[in-house]
Amino acid sequence: MRLQPLAVGVSLATSLQPANAADPLVFLNGQVVAIPSWDLQSSAKVGTDLAALSKTGVDTSSWHRVKTSKCTLIGCLINTGVYNETDLFYSENLRRVDARQFAVPWTYRNEYTLEPGAGKHFFLKTHGISSRADIFLNGKQVASKAEQAGSFAGKTYDITKLVNKQNALAIQVHPTSYYHDFALGWVDWNPWPADNGTGVWRDVEVKQTGPVALETLRIVTKIGPTFERLKDPATVTLKARAQNLEDKPIVATAHGSVFAPFGRKPPITWTKQVTLPPRSITDIVLETTVPDPAIWWPKQWGEQPLYSAALAITINNTLSDSITNQFGFRSVTSQLNSHEDVTYIVNHVPFQVIGAGYTPNIFLQFDPKKWETELQYILDLGFNTVRLEGKNEHPALYEIANRLGIFLMPGWECCDKWESWSYNHDLFLNPPPVWTSADYTIANNSMLHEAAMLQTHPSVLTYLIGSDYWTDDRATPIYLNALQHYDWQTPIIGSASKRGYSPLTGPSGMKMEGPYDWVPPNYWYTTDTPLYGSAFGFGSELGAGVGTPTLSSLKKFLSPSDLEDLWKSPSKPLYHMSREGSEFTTREIYHRALVNRWGSPTSLDDYLLKSQIMDYEATRAQFEAFAVKWSTQRPATGLIYWMLNNAWPSLHWNIWDYYMKPAGSYYGAKTGSRKEHVVYDYVKKEVWIVDRTVDNFYREREVEIQVLGLDGKLKFESTVNVESLPNSSGRVAGLYGPGALGNLTEGVFLRLVLRGRNPAQGGGEERVLSRNVYWLSKELDRLRWDRTTWFVTPVETYADYKDFNKLASAEVTVGVERKGDKEVVVNLENRATVPAFFVGLELLDKDGNDVLPLTWEDNYVTLWPGEKISLVAKAVGEGVWQPASVRVGGKNVKQTLVTVS
Incomplete structure (x- = not known):
């Protein structure tokens, strides 16, 4: 028997959907299909009698008809036209949504056909219901809200004894509390949706098997022990737990298959006979060798070949169950240096993490097309990693990242029930609610599900079991054991900060000391004892708080009076900043810097132009500083910018705005993250070269340095020939002499141009690899490090760029x-x-x-x-x-x- 792999990027759940409602939802052993749509209604209108609501024939003509397999309550109501997202996001309209309607349970309902019969078994699989649900099928309870609890707690329920030919499923979701439930929350990023994300936000699936059912396919790979030996034969081990559903022993055959990328080589297939005791769970393990493996790399370093694997169980040559997954050959490890900063190592090469923190849509809408675009933007920026803090999303996001070559950092979120520890004094509720035994069970179920979902994806760099705080002594082994249960193969980090750690995980090697609001470019280059967020170590979330949308975007979500407030009322809380009550509801710190550095805005257009200059300068400096410090004595090993995108139209914390329009923060970050680049250190007045490639070529490069006055006259010029080393940074020249930038009496422009040939292509024509222009004032901004808070370091005196306002017009x-x-x-x-x-x-x-x-x-x-x-x-x-x-x-x-x- 030869098993055929699924097409790349296509899941079994979508590849075998029934042609019409009269057809069985599933009809083959091994088939898994998502409930395709829902009827939805509030218990205020239909009550809470799920035994009655889960019987076939219930009149749902007055219910909302939801034409998607998954959505939160508000997401569903947008799907059915009750709400319009554009209207909700305009000005303060979201504030006016009546939250009382979501203070009661709502029911998701669907009727579907099956073909029950002898030897057939059926399962209901949940993957994400926020945050608690009662589940009934055909008038009988499948699970209570105590069992189906936690937004990530996917469960598998045996429904064989409950199914009929015609079936009615009812899922009653209960109101979610970010502080008391294991939800998918928002902290201070944006206003909270009125439904708190309640609902079936991931697919609910039905699976059919024969007498033996298989759990998730785990795939363990092992590649060559060094960079030079990556092409050594690799081992692949397919693992899955097989459950004998019968009261008698079963002799079965396990079939393993590994398929090379794009069918370039014949598949490797092999079998193993297994005996399964009655009502038992047995771990099936099949191992093989792949000669000359194609290695998966992050995009900037190489290709992304994806293999497919399948494991099937047959009994007397009849298929009982089959499971498939994609995987890639790659290794990820980590180590702490002498400063206890973490460095990731990919395929035996030290890997500097350069990326940003992701957020889903505020209503958790499923949108693979947008994810594809967002990850294409990531590649354009030169980033290699995205952090998903408690926003682990759907498998489709990881599949896109696998294909494009982008690392993802999933993990649990901060600041709510997930980190409700006695030693966490930063929570809104103080003292924090103590976890109960039931809470630890939910945490275990959540980790088990996410580990199973993520284990095979080569795009998964790591897992952060804690964010702002480390997990307590009871939760830590629960998380670690759950990950181990699914043969986790990448580093597990105890938290994203250095506040403390469990002995079971050791120090995290990550810092989370801000900033989150505006700081000047020289902040990142401080030469004092390394402080706070400056460019050293691994910054797990930090940034200058910028991300001002352009006027065309602003007009989509701000009223005329909102636009006036934006530039005229800096101390007024703005609804499209952060959640009310946070430190980030105004643009006061940013506005103060803009006025002092560039002068008071004369109009909205003037304010927005100066904002784009500020945003560009801020992001470029941060990414450049971390790139420069990669090869210094206290290396900068990683940077996760806060943030990548917004959950809704926002006035800050983004690299691109909600409408996918890149502006100042985007192009500053893109300039600062170039693969080969030449950089100016504001503090030391030095020029550095950055090479983020990974190969064996030493490159001869030419750096052209020019300083131009505001009158356009050349003040300084120099050309330096340098040798660029892969995966490193190096000093090129100092500009602190009197002929260069030593004693500035006025503002100037500095242009750095990097030129070179590609040695991998035999040289070729010399070309411009990087062109970088700075605007510099007489004095740097002067920071008050001694007054630093958790979110910003104040500026005592500002750099003065007002002379740049007097530039003569250019044609x-x-x-x-x-x-x-x-x-x-x-x-x-x-x-x-x-x-x-x-x-x-x-x-x-x-x-x-x-x-x-x-x-x-x-x-x-x-x-x-x-x-x-x-x-x-x-x-x-x-x-x-x-x-x-x-x-x-x-x-x-x-x-x-x-x-x-």
Whole structure:
């Protein structure tokens, strides 16, 4: 018997959906199918008698018809048209949703057909119900809210004795409390949804098997012991627990299969006979060797070959159950250095984590197309990792990350029931509610489910069982044992901070000391004893709190009066900042810096332009500092920027806005994360080269350094030839002399250009690898380190950039042309005798709306007098690409609109 693998990225649950409602939901052994849709109604209207509601034939004509397999209550009501997301997000409309309607249970209901019979067994599988649910089938209880508890506590229930040909399933979800339930919460990121995320937010599935059922397929791999021996034969072990569902022993045959990527090699298949005692659970273990394995790498370092594996059980040549999974050959380990900072090691190579913290949609909506776009943005930025703090999402996200070569860092969240320890004094409820024995059971069920879901994905870098605080002495072994139960193969981290640790995990090696609000660029380069979030060690979440949307995005969710408040009322709490009561409800710290550094805004447009300059500068400095410090005495081993994206339209904490529009924070982060790059250290006034590749080539590079005055006159020029080393950083030159940047009397521009050839391709033509322009004031911002709080280090005196407001106007000519179906090329030329400062480009359709999603090769560029630059915009995803014009403008460049030819 030969088992055929599923198509890449396609799950069994979606590949064998019934053709119509009259067909059986499942009809083959080994088949798993999600409940495809729901009827939904509040108990205030239909009561709570699930025994009655779970019988076939109930009149649900007055219920909400939900045409999706999973959604929270508000998500479902958006799906059915009761609410409109655009309206909910406008101004303060979300505040006006009546939360009282969600203070009672709601019922999800579906009727479906099965074909019960002798030797057939059926299971109901849950994967995520927030946060508690009673489950009934055909008038009988399957599980109580005490059993089905915890938003991540997936369970498998044997429903064989309850099924009929016609079946009615009713799931009653109970109101969720972020402080008292194991939920998927928000802390202070954004307002809380009125339903607190209550509902069936992951699929509920039905599975059919024969007399023997298999649990999740675990796949254990082992590759060569060194980087040089990665192509040694690799071992693959397929594991699954087999449950004999009968009262007699069964002799069965286990079939293992491993399929090479893209069918390039014949599959490896083998069998093993097993005897299963009555009503027993037996671990099936099948091992084989794969010669010359294709190694999975993060995208910047290599390819992402994905293998498929299948394990099946047959009895007398009849299939009883089968399970499949994808996997990749890669190894991930970690180690602590002498400073107790963690370094990850991927395929035997030290790996600097560069990424940001992810959030799902506020209503937990399932959106693989958006995930695909978001991860494409990650690659464009030059990031290699995304942290999912308590937002572990769906398997589809991990499948996309597997394919694209992006690491994910799942884990449990902070600041609510998940970290309700007696030693956690940062919780809203103080003293925190003490975990009960039932809570530890829920935690165990949650970890078991997530471990099973994540174990085979090569994109999973690690698991953080704690976030702000380490887990207590009872929870720690529960989590570790659950991960071990599913043969976890990547590092397990006790927490994302250095506040404490369990002896079972040891020190985490991660710091979480802020900042979360605005700090100047020199913050990251401090030369004092390393302090707080500056560039050393592993920063698990830290950033300058920036992410100002552009005007086109702002108008989608802010009213005219909201827009006025944005730039005129810095101390007024803004609903689209963080949750009420947090330290981040105003833009006061940011606004103070903007006014002191750039001058009081004269209009909304002026405020937004200065904000984009501030955002670009802040993110670039953070990512560059960590890149520079990778090879220093106290290395910067990892950076998770706070945050990547927003759960809803927000005024801060993002690399791109809710509408997927990149702006200042995006392009600053992209510049700071280039694969090969040349960087300016604000504090030491030094130039550094960064090489984030991993190969055996030493590269000869040329660094051009120029300093230009605001009048456009050259003040300093130098060219330095250097040798670039893979996976490292190195000092190029000092600019602290009097002829360079030693004693500035006015603001200047600094341009660093990195040029070189590719030795892997025999040299070739010299090309520009990195072009980086800084604007520098006479003095740096002066920080008050002694007044640092958990979220910011105050500034005592600010750098002064007001002279840049007096730049003479620059004339920039713009040429635009279409290149193929998915690209637009913009050619810029500065014909002035002064720099064209911070020139931004926006691609628009015929109605003047943003063309999104897209990536620009570069944006917010500063052109030297006479300089020409060509920039390419590319479509992301499969959407309609209809660019009509490009809007171009800058700090001293008049805005113009140019038609796409």
